[in-house]
Amino acid sequence: MNNFTYSIPTKIYFGKGQISHLTELASYGSKVLLVYGGGSIKKQGIYDETLKLLSGSGMTVFECSGVEPNPKIETVRRGAEICKSEQVEMVLAVGGGSVIDCAKVIAAAARYDGDAWDLVIHPERIQAALPIFSVLTLSATGSEMDKFAVISDMSRHEKWGTASEHMKPTMSVLDPTYTFSVSRRQTAAGTADIMSHIFETYFTNVENADVQARFCEGLLKTCIKYAPVALEQPDNYDARANLMWASSMAINGLLSGGAEVAWCVHPMEHELSAFYDITHGDGLAILTPHWMDFVLSEKTAGKFAEYGVNVWGLDADADAMDIAKQAIALTRDFFGRMGLPATLRDVGIDETHFDIMAQKASAACANTYVPLSKQDVLAIFKAAL
């Protein structure tokens, strides 16, 4: 196990009706920027409930709406501008990971003198941020409890993750009933995202970080059990609750602390969605099994076998390579049963930009579980066609 610092300061109010705790925002000031996406929170009544609670607490609400599924830097700039001109004291995101990511960088940009894009490509320039709060409506990115945000500049085909301790939310409301209306497609893609976050940490070269590995396996089993339930019964509370809590736990630092490894499937996927604006979880579901195929070797078979035994319940007495292959097949099959796309062509991607995408992705893949060169990434992209 490596040395690590554990710091997860976000307070979580989890469960039905917990939105009532938004009244606590009044202890942080009186001016709040409400950040949200399209109209779904209005249809669900969450928007009205939020405004009622905030104005009932004597707060003035400014709005930054229309946050995109892959949030754009222009939206961040717009939000930060409101914060600066109106002396806003905190930011409240109501939505999924994209909305929360956008709100985080708005909160940081509100306390930064230069252009917001600086903070995306130079995370170390984030030296402060307004307090960040969230009400989560989609189980996927884990942004509600972590330090990360992913922002795109489509004009340059750039999509980058940034991170800062200052961007960890102060408090998040996780009400599983808010995800009852999430579509089958989004539920499946969100689950692929959660599982990818876990895989990216689970497949590490750090040895004997057992607490972390067993936690990873527990969350994977939970996703595998409950995602199909949520697809069939969208209003199954416990299915939604377990997926929601798994989404937060997957990436808040609990799994990675002491077992650090650089991620590789995410950087590859970020190139897909930077060039094609596809759904992040779809891209992850396509790439993950191919990445597993590619990195499976005599050296890694033991770890994949451990995954097969502890997550899929495969027979521990079988040959490690056989268990490993079966585990990868089960992973591929699981994404398929969830209705997720299996090939890049399924989401309209061909070889056109492979070269540049592979070059950019491989820059992040030098210290991954199995280091990947540009040629390796290209091979994975081609296998996924």
Added chain:
Amino acid sequence: MNNFTYSIPTKIYFGKGQISHLTELASYGSKVLLVYGGGSIKKQGIYDETLKLLSGSGMTVFECSGVEPNPKIETVRRGAEICKSEQVEMVLAVGGGSVIDCAKVIAAAARYDGDAWDLVIHPERIQAALPIFSVLTLSATGSEMDKFAVISDMSRHEKWGTASEHMKPTMSVLDPTYTFSVSRRQTAAGTADIMSHIFETYFTNVENADVQARFCEGLLKTCIKYAPVALEQPDNYDARANLMWASSMAINGLLSGGAEVAWCVHPMEHELSAFYDITHGDGLAILTPHWMDFVLSEKTAGKFAEYGVNVWGLDADADAMDIAKQAIALTRDFFGRMGLPATLRDVGIDETHFDIMAQKASAACANTYVPLSKQDVLAIFKAAL
């Protein structure tokens, strides 16, 4: 899954050499009360290192030493008196759970006008506390990351747990090398304590709190794997690291949030050590298998079978009651292999005080996994003779 609030604000510096972060205490003031037990931290050099770091940061150090294995209210009063008379601004515990528990109630009593015992029997009177820091030297109670403290008044045969959000440590240093010198007996007893904390949460009537249940199982597997390693190789870093991190995770609220249940083995054990001053982990190791035997029924067999399959790797296709009985036998056997006592007579306890102990313990056992009457507790005590 139940509604819950998650709040684990303690920052953890985990790993070799992390004690260097004690210099950060200077940002909380300049006067610190150092709380510790006997001389073991002096033998190990932790005491000298602590003083060097604190005085090097310009801090004035007051001392409250001699904290007992079951910390006594008199020691709490003594520490609180120093804090009040010297205007101490924070409390630093260096030691195991007893030392940290004592430091927590000192920190609360320093901000309370009445007698410290009030705070033990009326936790709601804890309305503030000095900032609490810890350097952990024993993996067991989890006090380094939780809100609990257990204090005894031997003059009245009273041992009570108290709790407060104000008593959650601000920062704890977890250096596994500090536990290399922990004896076989204390390592075994500490592991029994960790495992009991997990069992007390795992056996809940809340259904479908899967994230929590899988985390419990992962920690139990980690303890079962590494405790025997630590007994054989006291300086095995990864064994000590996994046990240490499991000790914190077992009781910091991560496992219990959403799966709440009242504890029952701990209240029973507290009576044993209130009357006989035995090692807490010994008492838990004796009682736990007998408690399991007692509550096993057609109704609970499924849960015990789940434990057997997911923790001990038993065959899921067997009869639930058979798996359950095998899982309990394996638990008993594990404690035995660790050299822990198996009967109350082994630790010098006879029937003399059973009646009063059962009466007092049963007061806490009304809302446990299987509610226990005074007669039930008596039956468990007698079975454990």
